[in-house]
Structure formats: C-alpha cells, structure tokens
Amino acid sequence: MSNAWRALSAVAVLGLLASGCSKHEAAAPQAADVGWLTGGHDDAQTYHSPLQQVDEANAGRLGFGWSYDLETTHGQEATPVVVDGVMYASAPWGFVHAVDARTGRRRWVFDPKVDNSITSKVCCGIVSRGLAFAEGRVFTASIDGRLSALDAKDGKQLWQVDTIVDHERGYTVTGSPYIAGDVVVIGNSGGELDARGYISAYRISSGELAWRFFTVPGSAQGPFEHPELEVAAKTWDPKSRWDVGLGGTVWDGMAYDAKLDLLYVGVGNSALYPRKLRSPNGGDNLYVSSILAIHPKTGRLAWHYQTTPGDQWDYTATQKMILADLRIGARTRQVLMQAPKNGFFYVLDRATGELLSAKPYVPVTWASGVDEKTGRAMETGQGDYSNGPKLVFPSPAGGHNWHPMAFNPDTGLVYIPTLEASAVFWMPDAPYVYAKGGPNTGALYAFPAAHAGNWGLESPAAKHLPPLSELGKGQPDTTIRGFLRAWDPVANKVVWEVETSGQWAGQMNALWNGGGVMTTSGNLVFQGQSTGALHVYRATDGHPLAAIDIGTSIMAAPMTYELDGIQYVAVMAGFGGALGGVHPVGTAAERYGNAGRIVAFKLDGGPVPKPAEKEHVSTVPRPAVERFGSAADIQTGNDLLKRNCARCHANEGPGAIPDLRWMSAQTHQEFEDIVLKGVRAAKGMGSFAGLITPAQAQQIRAAVVDSAWRAYEAAQNTPQSAPHVPTTAPELPRSPEPEPVPGREPTTASNGASR
Numbered sequence: 001m002s003n004a005w006r007a008l009s010a011v012a013v014l015g016l017l018a019s020g021c022s023k024h025e026a027a028a029p030q031a032a033d034v035g036w037l038t039g040g041h042d043d044a045q046t047y048h049s050p051l052q053q054v055d056e057a058n059a060g061r062l063g064f065g066w067s068y069d070l071e072t073t074h075g076q077e078a079t080p081v082v083v084d085g086v087m088y089a090s091a092p093w094g095f096v097h098a099v100d101a102r103t104g105r106r107r108w109v110f111d112p113k114v115d116n117s118i119t120s121k122v123c124c125g126i127v128s129r130g131l132a133f134a135e136g137r138v139f140t141a142s143i144d145g146r147l148s149a150l151d152a153k154d155g156k157q158l159w160q161v162d163t164i165v166d167h168e169r170g171y172t173v174t175g176s177p178y179i180a181g182d183v184v185v186i187g188n189s190g191g192e193l194d195a196r197g198y199i200s201a202y203r204i205s206s207g208e209l210a211w212r213f214f215t216v217p218g219s220a221q222g223p224f225e226h227p228e229l230e231v232a233a234k235t236w237d238p239k240s241r242w243d244v245g246l247g248g249t250v251w252d253g254m255a256y257d258a259k260l261d262l263l264y265v266g267v268g269n270s271a272l273y274p275r276k277l278r279s280p281n282g283g284d285n286l287y288v289s290s291i292l293a294i295h296p297k298t299g300r301l302a303w304h305y306q307t308t309p310g311d312q313w314d315y316t317a318t319q320k321m322i323l324a325d326l327r328i329g330a331r332t333r334q335v336l337m338q339a340p341k342n343g344f345f346y347v348l349d350r351a352t353g354e355l356l357s358a359k360p361y362v363p364v365t366w367a368s369g370v371d372e373k374t375g376r377a378m379e380t381g382q383g384d385y386s387n388g389p390k391l392v393f394p395s396p397a398g399g400h401n402w403h404p405m406a407f408n409p410d411t412g413l414v415y416i417p418t419l420e421a422s423a424v425f426w427m428p429d430a431p432y433v434y435a436k437g438g439p440n441t442g443a444l445y446a447f448p449a450a451h452a453g454n455w456g457l458e459s460p461a462a463k464h465l466p467p468l469s470e471l472g473k474g475q476p477d478t479t480i481r482g483f484l485r486a487w488d489p490v491a492n493k494v495v496w497e498v499e500t501s502g503q504w505a506g507q508m509n510a511l512w513n514g515g516g517v518m519t520t521s522g523n524l525v526f527q528g529q530s531t532g533a534l535h536v537y538r539a540t541d542g543h544p545l546a547a548i549d550i551g552t553s554i555m556a557a558p559m560t561y562e563l564d565g566i567q568y569v570a571v572m573a574g575f576g577g578a579l580g581g582v583h584p585v586g587t588a589a590e591r592y593g594n595a596g597r598i599v600a601f602k603l604d605g606g607p608v609p610k611p612a613e614k615e616h617v618s619t620v621p622r623p624a625v626e627r628f629g630s631a632a633d634i635q636t637g638n639d640l641l642k643r644n645c646a647r648c649h650a651n652e653g654p655g656a657i658p659d660l661r662w663m664s665a666q667t668h669q670e671f672e673d674i675v676l677k678g679v680r681a682a683k684g685m686g687s688f689a690g691l692i693t694p695a696q697a698q699q700i701r702a703a704v705v706d707s708a709w710r711a712y713e714a715a716q717n718t719p720q721s722a723p724h725v726p727t728t729a730p731e732l733p734r735s736p737e738p739e740p741v742p743g744r745e746p747t748t749a750s751n752g753a754s755r
C-alpha cells in the first residue's frame with residue numbers, strides 16, 4: 001500500500017533472484033536484507049515487521065548484538081530507521097546518530113547546535129520522537145524548531161529551515177517529521193505554554209515551504225490564513241483568549257496513505273485548559289483534540305474528527321495512529337485507529353472520517369461513551385472543575401500517551417501500552433495572568449499517588465483540596481496501574497493483558513513503566529520497561545517468552561531488521577520525557593544511572609553488558625541551608641513552583657532531573673543566576689527571566705528549603721516515613737513464566753515485578 005511496503009517487496013524480489021543465482025554453488029540461499037523505513041516501520045505506522053527468524057520458539061535465546069553510546073542522560077523516545085545496513089537514530093536536542101546496523105559502529109553524528117536557552121520552554125523533557133528518511137536524505141527536527149535535511153551518506157546538511165513562526169511564544173519541537181508524497185511535514189509543541197498549533201510542509205528536494213495548516217484560528221474575525229479556520233472560528237467564543245495561542249499543537253503522531261494520498265495528523269490539547277478561561281461561552285473549539293486528514297499536495301482539509309470537543313483535561317489526540325484494513329461486518333474497511341489520551345479507542349474510516357467505533361480501553365469518567373450516530377462524546381459532568389476540584393479519569397497523562405502502540409495483521413490485534421490513572425483538576429485561587437512564552441494552562445492538577453512530589457495530592461500546592469476520600473467518593477479505584485493490552489479493534493475488547501506497573505502500582509512510576517510496543521510475524525510482541533528489561537510475549541495470547549535485563553530503562557518502542565541473514569531487534573534506551581523529574585524508584589535509571597544507549601539483540605548473543613551500578617543515597621540528607629522567608633512567601637513560592645518548575649522538578653527523590661530540596665550550598669548561592677541568567681541552560685535549565693522576578697525566585701527557593709526541612713524532620717522523627725530511597729533495585733526475572741496469560745483478568749504474572 002505505502003511506499004515503505006513497496007520498497008520492502010522490491011527488496012524481497014531481489015532476494016529471490018539472488019537466491020536463484022546461488023543455486024549452483026549448493027550454498028544456503030542468501031536471505032534478503034530487510035529494513036525498517038519509518039519510525040513505525042511503514043507509512044501506516046504499524047510498528048509491525050514481517051520478519052520471523054526470531055519467533056515464539058526461540059525468543060528465549062535472544063541476547064546481545066551490540067550497543068551504542070548516545071552520550072546523553074536525557075530521555076530516549078525515538079524508534080530508529082534502518083536503510084541499506086545503516087541505522088539512523090534521533091536523540092535529545094535533535095542529534096542524529098548514523099550507526100552501522102551490523103556492528104553498532106558510528107558512521108557520523110549530526111549536532112544541530114541548539115541555543116540551549118530554549119529549554120525553559122520545554123514542557124515534558126528534552127526529547128526527540130524520531131526522524132524521517134526519503135530519497136537518500138534524513139530529516140530531523142531540533143528542539144528549537146529547525147528542520148534539517150541531511151545527506152544519509154555523510155550527515156552533511158543539505159538544507160535547513162526555521163519552522164517556528166513566533167519565537168516570543170512557547171514553541172519547541174519534540175515530534176518526528178513525516179513524509180507525505182514529496183513533502184516533509186513537521187508540527188510543534190507548546191500546548192501547556194502559549195503556542196498556536198500548526199504543521200508546516202516543506203519540499204523534500206529544496207526545503208521550500210509548500211503549505212502551512214494552523215489547527216486553531218488566530219482571531220474571531222480573521223483574516224484567516226486558510227478557509228478551514230473560518231469554519232473553526234465559528235466553534236469558538238468571539239471573546240476567546242486569542243492572545244494565549246489556544247494550543248492545538250501537533251507534537252507526535254502522523255501517518256500517510258499513499259493510495260488515498262491523505263496525511264493524517266493528530267492534534268493536541270487546548271491552551272488554556274479550562275473552558276471558562278479559554279472560550280467562556282463554550283463551543284467545540286476546532287480543531288483541538290482532533291484527527292485531521294489533509295491533502296498533502298495542497299494542504300487542504302479532507303475531513304476532521306474531534307475526539308474531545310472543548311477539551312479541558314490535556315486530552316490530546318496527538319497519539320500515534322495506525323492505518324490498517326479490517327474486516328468489519330461483511331466489509332473490509334480502510335481504517336485509522338487511535339487510542340488518544342481521553343480513554344476511548346477510535347476506529348475511523350480513513351477515506352471519509354466516519355466513526356466506526358469508539359470504546360473505552362481504560363476507566364473513563366469524563367464521558368459516559370461516544371454516541372456512534374453523531375460521533376460525539378457524551379460528557380458526564382464529572383470532568384467539570386469550573387466550580388471546584390474534580391477527580392477525573394483518565395489523568396492528563398492519558399489512557400495512552402506517546403509510547404507507540406502496534407498492530408499485527410496476523411493476529412488482528414492492536415497492542416497498547418495503557419495507563420489506568422486519574423487526576424484531580426482545579427482552578428488556582430489567584431486570578432489567571434497570561435505569561436508570554438511561559439506556562440499557561442490556567443488549571444492545576446495532581447495525581448492521587450504515593451511519592452509524587454510536586455505532582456501529587458500531597459504537594460504543598462494541593463494541600464487546600466478536600467481529601468482523596470471525599471474527591472474519590474463513588475469513583476473507580478485511583479490506584480495507578482499500567483497494562484500492556486492486546487485489543488481487538490473489531491470486537492472492541494481486551495483479548496489479553498499483562499500488568500506493567502508491577503510493584504509500583506499506586507506510584508508515579510507505574511505511569512510509564514511500560515514503554516512503546518513492536519510486533520512481528522514471528523508471533524511476537526516486544527515491550528521495554530523502565531526496570532531495564534526488554535519483554536517478549538507471544539502475540540496471540542500474551543504468554544511471556546523472555547525478559548532481557550539490559551540495565552538501562554526503556555521507554556521507546558523497539559524495532560527490528562535483517563542483515564546477512566541475521567535478524568536484529570534494537571531499542572533506544574534511557575529514562576526521561578514528562579517523568580524525567582520523578583524519582584525512578586526501582587528502575588534501571590536509579591540503579592545504573594541513565595546513560596542513553598541503543599542496544600541491539602540477536603539470537604544466541606549472550607547476556608547484555610550493563611552499566612556500572614551507581615552508589616545510592618540511603619538517608620534523607622540535612623538541607624544545605626537554613627529555613628528563610630515568611631509563611632506567605634513559602635505559600636507563594638509553592639504556587640510559583642507548581643506553575644513554573646514542577647513540570648520538570650518533581651522534588652520527590654533523586655531522578656533524572658535534580659531534586660531541588662538537596663541543592664548544595666553552592667547551588668543555593670547561584671540560584672538566581674541559574675533561574676534568571678540561564679547559567680545551567682546546557683543541562684536543560686534555561687532562563688526564566690521575564691517569567692519570574694528575582695524576589696519570586698527567592699520565594700521559590702524558600703518553598704524548596706521548607707520542603708527539604710519537612711522531609712528531613714520527618715525522617716529524623718520516624719525513619720520509616722522518610723521518602724522511599726531503596727539502596728538496591730529488585731532483581732529482574734531471567735526465565736519465562738510457565739503459564740500463558742489468557743483472558744480479561746488483570747495479572748501480574750509475567751513481568752515478575754509484582755514482589
């Protein structure tokens with residue numbers, strides 16, 4: 001169907017010819033090399049490979065192939081591509097690593113030379129979700145929004161464009177570029193800041209801008225950049241906060257159908273979050289939280305489907321979409337499938353945008369269902385926090401986030417890394433004030449989780465809320481859990497599942513312990529965990545086949561390719577993203593540090609070398625400075641911290657991002673320079689000058705010091721109530737469980753982390 005598939009079958013034909021030629025020499029026929037051509041393997045973004053050398057009978061023999069040092073401790077979220085024996089991998093900041101896919105030896109590295117002052121605008125970690133490959137060129141976006149075309153041979157830059165329309169606003173780019181015909185398309189991030197979302201399409205050959213599509217109007221009356229915005233403007237209150245940008249960022253999934261010549265684009269949440277502040281008289285607010293089908297030749301909209309009308313919970317529809325042909329009733333339908341954050345699994349006709357089904361794949365309370373006639377979600381009111389705090393399922397982390405799901409055409413199942421979690425949303429007491437280029441959600445939220453630092457209901461900023469016993473009355477169990485779910489997209493039910501939260505159920509770590517997914521025609525499903533294990537399951541029934549401990553936390557989806565008759569499986573490993581500031585209790589990142597690397601596996605490769613173990617802090621240290629500031633300063637400091645800092649600094653233990661409570665005396669001295677002059681921008685801490693005054697910086701510091709002393713005093717009085725900082729992480733299972741894991745029952749059997 002797609003270019004990628006055509007390329008693959010061309011390789012297969014060449015392979016057959018080659019094996020025909022070698023007939024006389026009585027040698028084993030040479031298997032054709034098979035690559036992985038887009039982030040999700042193909043234009044349909046299936047995360048499925050037809051390879052079957054590694055299969056359910058031998059997956060237990062998977063071992064070390066090679067590893068490659070990515071020279072960073074920021075999170076790894078990308079799936080590399082492999083073309084002609086070379087792996088191209090995108091890494092934090094927008095680096096590209098070209099690596100010999102047989103040996104892991106470096107061929108070239110592209111450094112986008114980012115001005116690191118951009119980091120104060122990063123919402124959810126300095127990450128990259130991938131690159132695109134076409135016509136001998138690698139396309140990559142840097143976090144500051146430049147799109148570069150590189151010569152795949154040597155990494156030389158062929159062209160580069162600045163894709164950002166307004167550098168005063170909170171734009172960054174973490175998403176992958178995608179190819180659609182002769183254009184390369186890129187979106188951007190900033191839906192928690194003041195971005196006005198859009199995608200831009202550039203000519204593959206020259207980098208010339210072909211078209212740009214804004215996802216939300218810039219004003220009530222126009223002039224409108226393109227006709228679709230006039231339609232969209234009617235769904236907004238004319239008094240909407242046009243000045244704040246309104247969100248609708250395209251920060252992750254796209255897919256392309258070459259036959260229909262349609263590009264599919266997932267659009268993110270609204271900014272501000274609360275309707276009351278954003279579009280006071282309501283409206284659906286197109287095209288936030290929508291799936292768009294766009295003609296890549298013209299940039300005109302073919303159809304749209306809005307998953308969350310008038311979103312106010314960060315329910316992005318940016319999640320990766322998969323294109324497949326499914327037998328539904330008596331017909332084969334060309335479908336698009338998505339599991340957006342809002343908790344419903346959508347099957348749409350991808351030619352027309354018609355809704356075929358939408359069923360919850362995790363607990364959902366904001367809506368009772370989706371009306372399949374009108375295609376509209378039916379809101380319950382449980383999500384309405386305009387008059388007081390409300391506990392809502394799913395949480396803003398989503399029933400599913402950026403972690404790729406995978407579709408296996410052999411089993412007909414979609415494998416989804418899901419989250420069962422809720423959050424309490426509320427409007428802050430202080431009136432909302434627009435912060436140019438800064439955080440502008442207009443709402444706050446917290447997770448009912450243990451050890452959740454600034455993200456939890458125990459955080460000082462959430463202290464005035466009613467207790468969970470009251471907020472959660474009559475609601476589903478708020479224990480945070482994660483499951484890998486095999487979902488039948490025709491019957492709309494779970495066929496099998498394994499729990500991936502394990503021993504962390506109820507804690508923030510449970511959120512994304514399970515990473516992105518890949519599936520193969522060896523009847524296999526692959527998923528890494530932040531424990532540092534790559535898990536392999538039988539695709540048909542979830543039977544666990546292998547758990548390979550690599551000593552590096554895995555979030556990204558694995559991929560696979562075959563060279564010289566050897567099938568490799570590879571994954572980019574490293575903890576971070578939105579959870580970068582959370583203490584990764586019990587993970588490989590905690591035990592072995594978080595040096596990012598690519599690890600490749602092959603049959604009979606033996607154990608994977610692990611990084612050296614880190615030394616662990618087992619006590620709560622004494623804060624480096626004495627308490628200071630008034631109670632009012634500390635209260636203000638906590639609110640400022642929640643709005644500006646908590647998206648990175650959870651302050652609940654040693655994470656990939658420092659816990660500010662344990663700043664050294666030296667760091668305390670440099671605090672204003674760090675916050676206001678950007679002296680640590682190279683590490684990811686850009687300047688907040690213009691957003692925070694020197695006096696406010698001191699209020700934030702006073703709040704941090706107060707928290708540090710409270711933790712210290714608690715630890716002195718009752719050691720067992722001290723923050724949980726284990727000295728060793730649990731051992732991972734080395735051998736598969738004997739029993740299959742059938743049916744709908746939740747199980748902890750297969751990942752061994754339930755002890």
Ligand SMILES: O=C(O)c1cc(C(=O)O)c2c(n1)C(=O)C(=O)c1cc(C(=O)O)[nH]c1-2
Pocket residue numbers: 077123124125127173174175188189190191192249251268269314316396397401402576577578579
């Ligand atoms: O609205 C946005 O523009 C935006 C951007 C990003 C991003 O670029 O990383 C995330 C989110 N939203 C988001 O809501 C979210 O849950 C999230 C998780 C992650 C991550 O990398 O772990 N990024 C983002």
Ligand SMILES: [Ca+2]
Pocket residue numbers: 191192268269314316
């Ligand atoms: Ca968002």
